[in-house]
Amino acid sequence: MKLFLSDLDGTLLTKEKIISPATMQALKDYVNRGNRFAICTGRALESALTVKSTLGLDFPGLLIASYNGGLLYDVDEKKVIQRIGLSFSLCKEIDKIASEQGVHIHTYSDTHILAKTQDQELDFYTRVIKTPVTLNPNCFSELEMEPSKIIAIELEDHDKLENFKQTLEKKYPNELSLVYSHPNYLEVIPKESGKDSAVRNLSKYLGIQLADTIAAGDEMNDLSMIKAAGLGVAMCNGVEAVISAADYVTKTDNNHDGLVPVFQLA
Secondary structure, X not given: OOEEEEOOEOOOEOOOOOOOHHHHHHHHHHHHOOOEEEEEOOOOHHHHHHHHXXXXXXXXXXXXXXXXXXXXXXXXXXXXXXXXXXXXXXXXHHHHHHHHHOXXXXXXXXXXXXXXXXXXXXXXXXXXXXXXXXXXXXXXXXXXXXXXXXXXXXXXXXXXXXXXXXXXXXXXXXXXXEEEEEOOEEEEEEOOOOHHHHHHHXXXXXXXXXXXXXXXXXXXXXXXXXXXXXXXXXXXXXXXXXXXXXXXXXXXXXXXXXXXXXXXXX
């Protein structure tokens, strides 16, 4: 039995945010051979579950690693396997720095995006992510549990986003991991989180050796899991760092069934 962890956007999903018929059939065949499949995404759990239900990913034994590995979920059992959060005191400090630097941030409850205002960054984000939004100038006050992720978004000035990243890295080197999931999106997650931790923790949960894990992705937030898995797969449409680190690079991109040969070999 193998465990296949796949990113969604730019990897399993096409640019239209669907799964092509050939890729879906290859995935079904892979699962029917007795293997396990996990969605491993920066998205919130609610968004990943929406993808599962709307696109027909109703496979037995499906697992979800959301928030870049911050929350692990067993779909069949309807059970949270593990949750890693950012402390409320740290969230307050991140919020203060974002406000000082004029950077949009928002976070998530189990059911909603929690944002301060309806700005152009939130409009851009929710054009694809259809999770309901709660607006509150003190959005962190809406939380009952420590959040697994904060996302920073900047649409016009990447240097501003990079400066925010460097500020947080310098101030909280032992508390935070900061990775890009998109040129405009900076993921702010706990240091002990990350997609590599999802590979290790889900393989342990299933009793599968790391050598029997496969991880596929395209962006910088996928880099750690591609390095951690027994077989790291980069989409040919991925960023150069991911392609360089991978054991295998797909021959075609996410819009042209790039993962099909990988599912067939597993």
